[in-house]
Amino acid sequence: MTNHNFINQISSETPILISGQTASGKSQLALQIAEKKDCVIVNADAIQVFKNWRILTARPSISDEAVATHMLYGHIAAQIEYSVGHWLRDVQKILSIYPNPIIVGGTGLYFSSLTNGLIDIPDIPAQIRLEAKNRIQSEGFENLIAEIDPETSKKIDKNNPMRIQRAWEVMKATGRGLASWHRETPKPILELKNCKKILVDGDASIVNNRISSRFDQMLDNGLLEEASKNFSTWDEKNPSSKAIGAKELMAFLNDDISMEQLKEEVIVATRKYAKRQRTWFRSKMKSWIKLN
Template identity: 55%
Template sequence: MNGSDLDDTEIDALLDPLPPSRPVLIAGPTASGKSGLALRIAREHDGVIVNADALQVYENWRILTARPSPAEEEVAKHELYGFLPADALYSVGDWLRDLEPILQGDRRPIIVGGTGLYFSALTEGLAEIPPTPGSVRQEGEARLAESGIEALLAELDPDTLSRIDTRNPARVARAWEVQKTTGRGLADWQDDTPAPRLELSDTLPLVLMPERDWLRDRIARRFDAMLAAGALEEARANMDNFSPDLPSAKAIGAKELIAHLRGTWTIDEAREASIVSSQQYAKRQRTWFRSRMSKWHQIPLPGGN
């Protein structure tokens, strides 16, 4: 990240008076430069960089998930990156539990990532909903495939219906699973949410807010850089054991490059599909951050010098 991308003066004005122990939170859409900012803060103001990205926890996709490089990991201590096998399930609650000893440590946590749910759980609290049995999830998937989203919506309570995006199949399925598993609506569980682990006022919360066209171009250039850095070879190393059902398979570009290696797509088709998927994901992230992070320090991109 260079000076034309981010207003360094604005960042320094926020950081210079900050107590050494106060956590820094850095959110933003994919490819917006979060990791570079975190590294700069760690280098200039000390601290340990902590992952808040749901896919960077997996060991098998370093390049495609844009995990910090070995050289960057030598500059500052990094935690919760690449420590899980490809098939490991990992929840927001798991992340909060793994984060706890870091929060209790003697160095400033610099928590950085694009998974908004991690940040909301950290600063707004997380309802301790029991895990969904595999049989219930399979039942929900089958009903969704056979009868559509309306079949699941018909069984949700009014409070839950008023809070979720009823056009989002994943959100509706999750609400249905909670109600089926526990006998309580998702809204009821949310109303019982315990106090957050960190109050937002006790942190420096930064959210990078890039311009649409600037970000779209940056996403395309970054994917080309990933290919140049060996993303195709990384996909080849994952190909024998790859399944779209693996938790780590959600890494953008994974299924696309695997499809190329298996002869389904050309490399140009895989590249284009990956870039489009990443741009669509960034659009969803930007929407989420605008609606849920209005109290955070908004950092526009590109910024001034």
């Protein structure tokens, strides 16, 4: 079936979810559907929310945004934390106005939280995060594990440092274990059975080639100029600094690496990320319609 025929068969009377690894073509598919069905497009990529990296994060271009309404792209300042909870609340507001949007992106946690529900744990105070970090550095993880409630301790992966730290922080901040919070998971904002679900599952070799050519295109489109605008205010602790290629661009502008090294490091890192995405999507989205 051609893309044209597939798009014609899609109803605009239900929400459309489109996911897939980076450089798979999911954004182009979303734009084609939006143009044909007159739908708004909602971002489901955790890095494309930041306003300071349009080119690096492959956000839709200005010309793309002229074709269809795009929402939750580039609306967050570089230094602001934007959690999955923030995203869900924003999506819920959009759904109250546009009940059948196209939601597209590569952040699996966004989709799983949207369709499975997300526990609304209060934000962890900065001083507790700092205390956890300092204790891990001075004591390791064993003492933190001992202070986690027994029910949560049995369930978390003790080989995953981030899970241990998160469980300890929640216990410290709220006085309740993660397991207790999980029992109160609310109903999902959208149920999968009521959505059109599309997974753009590209061949690995094709995606890898696209990643390479896309980075060259980013450079042609002004990536170094974009990086230069971020250089004076660069802080690796900013949430937006997690964008793949951001720290490498700063290293290049600081004359720490060559252009050849920059290209190689960013392309390799992006391909590794695409592989992780591919593995996750194939495991978690088995019921989704697969396109390549």
